[in-house]
Amino acid sequence: xxxxxxxxxxxxxxxxxxxxxxxxxxxxxxxxxxxxxxxxxxxxxxxxxxxxxxxxxxxxxxxxxxxxxxxxxxxxxxxxxxxxxxxxxxxxxxxxxxxxxxxxxxxxxxxxxxxxxxxxxxxxxxxxxxxxxxxxxxxxxxxxxxxxxxxxxxxxxxxxxxxxxxxxxxxxxxxxxxxxxxxxxxxxxxxxxxxxxxxxxxxxxxxxxxxxxxxxxxxxxxxxxxxxxxxxxxxxxxxxxxxxxxxxxxxxxxxxxxxxxxxxxxxxxxxxxxxxxxxxxxxxxxxxxxxxxxxxxxxxxxxxxxxx
Numbered sequence: 411x412x413x414x415x416x417x418x419x420x421x422x423x424x425x426x427x428x429x430x431x432x433x434x435x436x437x438x439x440x441x442x443x444x445x446x447x448x449x450x451x452x453x454x455x456x457x458x459x460x461x462x463x464x465x466x467x468x469x470x471x472x473x474x475x476x477x478x479x480x481x482x483x484x485x486x487x488x489x490x491x492x493x494x495x496x497x498x499x500x501x502x503x504x505x506x507x508x509x510x511x512x513x514x515x516x517x518x519x520x521x522x523x524x525x526x527x528x529x530x531x532x533x534x535x536x537x538x539x540x541x542x543x544x545x546x547x548x549x550x551x552x553x554x555x556x557x558x559x560x561x562x563x564x565x566x567x568x569x570x571x572x573x574x575x576x577x578x579x580x581x582x583x584x585x586x587x588x589x590x591x592x593x594x595x596x597x598x599x600x601x602x603x604x605x606x607x608x609x610x611x612x613x614x615x616x617x618x619x620x621x622x623x624x625x626x627x628x629x630x631x632x633x634x635x636x637x638x639x640x641x642x643x644x645x646x647x648x649x650x651x652x653x654x655x656x657x658x659x660x661x662x663x664x665x666x667x668x669x670x671x672x673x674x675x676x677x678x679x680x681x682x683x684x685x686x687x688x689x690x691x692x693x694x695x696x697x698x699x700x701x702x703x704x705x706x707x708x709x710x711x712x713x714x715x716x717x718x
Contacts, residue, residue: 436528437521439494443485443529447476452562452716453535454480457526457553459544459568460587460645461638463491463628471705478713483535487549488517488525489637497636502643515647516640519545519572523552530560537562539716544568544673544698545645551681554662555654563661563716564685567708568670568698570677571684572650577677583609583698587642587672591635598633599625606699609672613695614703655684661718662688663711667696689715 433440444464454475458466464484475482486493496516503514526549530536539562542550547569554561570577579587586608592598602625603618610616662685666678675692682690691711696704 433493434529434532436532437525439488439525441485441488441494441525441529442492443483443533446472446482446484447480449481451476451479451481452539453533454482454539454541454712454716455526455530455535456482456484457540457542457546457549458484458487458490459542459546460641461490461635462487462544462546463631465491465627465631466624468700468702468705470702471700471709474705474709475712478709480539480716483533483538485529486632487522487546487641489634489640491632495634495637496640497634499640501636502640504639504643504646507643507646512647515643518644519548519552519648520556522549522641522644523556526550526553527557527560530557536560539563539565539712541565541712542567542569543700545641547681548572548645548648548651551651551655551658552648554658554660555651558657558659561660563663563718564658565663565665565712565715566678566681567665567700568667568673568678569664569681570673571652571655571680572648573652573680574650576680577673579673580671583671591638595626595629598629601625609670609698611667611695611697611699611701611704612669614701616699616701652680652684655681656686658685658688661715663691663715664688665691665693665708665711667698668692668694669696670698672698 433442464486467484499516540550547566554564586605592601606621664678664682666675682688
């Protein structure tokens with residue numbers, strides 16, 4: 411698939427052992443995806459966050475989920491990784507969107523949810539267990555609202571409802587999010603390390619060498635900073651999901667770091683409160699990442715939710 415405006419080459423399984431699969435045409439665009447585990451096991455779909463690629467799901471995390479008896483599918487959202495980029499669209503006016511003028515919003519979270527729904531149908535995964543982090547959690551929520559028949563269970567991690575009164579970032583985290591796009595490998599690595607120091611888990615810091623390795627793999631696979639801005643515009647332009655989440659009936663788990671500076675834990679608490687019967691797991695020392703020491707806790711909770 412040719413993706414205009416993207417530099418880099420595909421690194422097969424750069425951060426994991428998953429089975430590379432060709433792109434699938436879904437909702438009129440191409441989505442790159444990979445799988446792990448046996449296709450005979452229950453399907454579990456992972457949705458990544460803002461500007462993130464499928465390789466941002468740690469390989470060991472994916473392997474452990476597969477080891478618990480799941481056929482794990484992870485993919486690049488539109489405008490990320492090796493899926494279709496919308497580089498022909500004009501840049502969104504974020505200030506205007508924040509002010510309520512949505513004319514330049516390229517798409518909404520509901521469009522990303524529609525992409526995901528089409529992927530689920532194309533791969534015959536329905537109904538599927540869905541796990542989303544950050545923006546991916548927002549997409550997972552919207553997917554469950556818009557396409558309830560496709561979802562077997564929902565897990566929303568380090569995410570929020572879209573209500574701007576909750577989940578506010580600290581000034582330092584907001585500044586890290588809005589840092590000007592890097593233009594070189596060195597700037598990307600340095601920016602990733604600096605961002606990790608701000609939004610990472612204070613109780614479970616990731617080694618700088620590991621942050622550098624992941625940033626390098628992402629850059630070499632695909633680099634599209636304009637897509638990040640468009641995804642962020644979609645987040646800001648999308649409506650509050652609080653009322654709609656009341657219609658969710660599938661088993662729902664909300665996981666949030668108590669020390670998340672990018673999306674305050676109030677965002678997770680509000681999500682759990684909005685979904686009838688949802689379970690909430692707040693983890694002390696966890697920030698806005700998936701630190702390896704917490705994988706057993708997070709994975710055990712995900713597995714338990716799929717069995718509810």
